[in-house]
Amino acid sequence: MLGLIIEIDQSIVLWISHLVGDYSILDRIMTILANDYFLPVTISLILLYIWYMGHHYPERHRNQMAVVCGAISIGACMGFVLIANNVWRHPHPFQDMPQLLDPVTNHIFYPVHDPSFPSNSSALTFAAAAGIWQYNRKWGLILLVPAILMPLAKVYAAVYYPSDVVGGAILGILSAYFVGKIFMPALHVPVAIGIWFLRTLRVG
Amino acid sequence: MRAWQYCVFVFTAVMGMLQLIATCHQLKGMLFIRNKPVTLILSIAAIAFAFWWFFFRDDRIDTVMRRTGVEGAQQFAVFCWTTFTALIVTLVISSLLQKFVYRLREGAEQEERLEGAYQLRYVSWFEALKEAFRRRDEGDAGTHH
Numbered sequence: 001m002l003g004l005i006i007e008i009d010q011s012i013v014l015w016i017s018h019l020v021g022d023y024s025i026l027d028r029i030m031t032i033l034a035n036d037y038f039l040p041v042t043i044s045l046i047l048l049y050i051w052y053m054g055h056h057y058p059e060r061h062r063n064q065m066a067v068v069c070g071a072i073s074i075g076a077c078m079g080f081v082l083i084a085n086n087v088w089r090h091p092h093p094f095q096d097m098p099q100l101l102d103p104v105t106n107h108i109f110y111p112v113h114d115p116s117f118p119s120n121s122s123a124l125t126f127a128a129a130a131g132i133w134q135y136n137r138k139w140g141l142i143l144l145v146p147a148i149l150m151p152l153a154k155v156y157a158a159v160y161y162p163s164d165v166v167g168g169a170i171l172g173i174l175s176a177y178f179v180g181k182i183f184m185p186a187l188h189v190p191v192a193i194g195i196w197f198l199r200t201l202r203v204g
Numbered sequence: 205m206r207a208w209q210y211c212v213f214v215f216t217a218v219m220g221m222l223q224l225i226a227t228c229h230q231l232k233g234m235l236f237i238r239n240k241p242v243t244l245i246l247s248i249a250a251i252a253f254a255f256w257w258f259f260f261r262d263d264r265i266d267t268v269m270r271r272t273g274v275e276g277a278q279q280f281a282v283f284c285w286t287t288f289t290a291l292i293v294t295l296v297i298s299s300l301l302q303k304f305v306y307r308l309r310e311g312a313e314q315e316e317r318l319e320g321a322y323q324l325r326y327v328s329w330f331e332a333l334k335e336a337f338r339r340r341d342e343g344d345a346g347t348h349h
Contacts, residue, residue, distance in 0.1 A: 035269060037279070038259065041214065044283055045221050045251070052225045052321060060322070078276070110270040120276070199320035200340075202332040203291060 009161035013093045017104045017158050027108060034109045034153035039121075039146045043128050047071065050132065050139055051204070062135050064195055064204060069180050070131030070143075076183070077127040077175035081120045084171070090117035093158040100158040108157035119160045122151035122168030123175070130176030147172075207278065211286050213258035218290035220250030226298075226324075233324030233332065234298050238306060295329035302328035 020027060032038050051067045054060035092112065094105040105111055114120065125147035133140025151165040160168075184191060198204030224247040226234035237243050259265045323332040 031265060032259070035259070035265060037210070037213075037269070038255075040279070041217065041283070044287075045217060048218065048221055048287065049225055052229055052231070057319065060320070074280075106270070200336055202321055202323055202329055202336065203295070204320050 005163055006161075009163050010093070010097065012162050013100070013155065013158055014097070016156055017093075017100055020104045020107055020156065030153045030156045031108050033149050034157050034159070039125065039150045043125065043143060043146055046139070046143060047128070047132075050136065061195075063139075065184070065191075066132045066135030066139070068191060068195070069134055069176065069184055070128045072183065073127040073131035073172070073176035073179045074124055076179055077123045077172045078120070080171055080175055081118055081123050081168070084118055085115045088117060089115040090164065092116040093161055097158070104158040109154065109159050112159060116160055117164045117167055118171050119151055119154065119164040119168035121154060122147075122160070122165045123172040125150050126169040126172030127175050128172075130173045131179060134176065134180040207282055209258065209264075210279065210282055213254050214283055214286040215290050216254035216257070217251050218287050219294060220247045220254065222291065222294045223247035223250070229322075229325075231321065231324040233302060233326070233328045234294060234321075236294075236298060236301060299328040299330040303330065 047067050047070055050063050052060075053063045093116075094101045094111055101111060125143075129140055129143035129147040132143050147169075151160065151168065154160045155162055155165060195204055222234065223236060223243055225231065227240050227243040227247065232238065235243060237246065259269075323335070327335070
């Protein structure tokens with residue numbers, strides 16, 4: 001079963017990586033999307049916008065809870081990724097297929113050192129989107145766009161296999177679900193105190 | 205990639221985003237410039253400039269960013285601290301501007317009573333904080349009597 005998944009993964013990566021170098025505009029877009037800073041900062045700026053959004057108190061409170069849920073989900077899923085990385089070290093596509101290293105990975109991104117499974121960028125972006133989605137469906141769906149684009153760009157750069165991305169996405173969504181349904185209700189008093197404190201300081 | 209470059213990028217982008225938020229949600233107490241179209245253009249320009257400067261100045265996206273730069277946890281910490289600093293700087297500058305230039309308080313008493321950041325629709329951050337502490341003191345005094 002694992003062999004079959006690896007085989008499918010490798011054929012998808014090989015098929016996608018054939019596109020690298022053919023279209024310079026596509027390569028440029030993927031370079032920006034795969035970047036370590038571009039989408040994470042964009043997502044954070046969107047979270048900042050959501051924090052202040054809403055015309056009435058209940059709407060604003062819901063949006064602030066969405067941001068808190070998204071932020072805690074990101075932290076939680078990063079912890080789970082760290083644990084998973086220590087349990088299983090899966091090589092990257094450019095390590096399994098060294099012929100992709102120079103023409104593909106170095107052309108779009110750079111060879112990363114941490115384990116491939118699960119994809120941490122996929123986990124982070126999906127945790128943010130799923131965390132927000134639990135309180136605000138519209139903005140959750142909007143955040144799904146960068147959540148899909150960043151891991152897709154990394155598959156294009158032969159940095160991750162599709163299964164790494166899917167694994168990261170599942171981990172991110174499960175982290176957000178865990179935070180939204182278990183962590184936030186269980187710790188609603190400290191969360192409420194935190195929001196009350198920020199509101200008293202007139203920043204929330 | 206150096207951490208200070210990331211700090212400058214985040215600081216500028218967050219300042220721009222806060223002005224955009226202030227103008228979109230009519231948080232006049234947080235605005236630097238009271239003219240909506242001008243603030244809208246300048247805030248979007250600040251965000252765009254921050255992104256351009258960080259990624260494309262000296263072709264960083266194709267050079268230094270091809271090596272491991274600011275590590276994930278460090279990136280998160282720097283982002284949080286820089287955002288906090290940008291927020292405080294925005295609130296202090298806008299409060300000083302409201303106090304010495306715009307005199308926002310005029311006519312504010314007739315408006316609805318708002319909680320949290322939305323009080324910045326009618327008063328500056330300094331005045332909102334002062335009112336928050338005054339209300340708390342009144343509450344304390346009420347409990348003692």
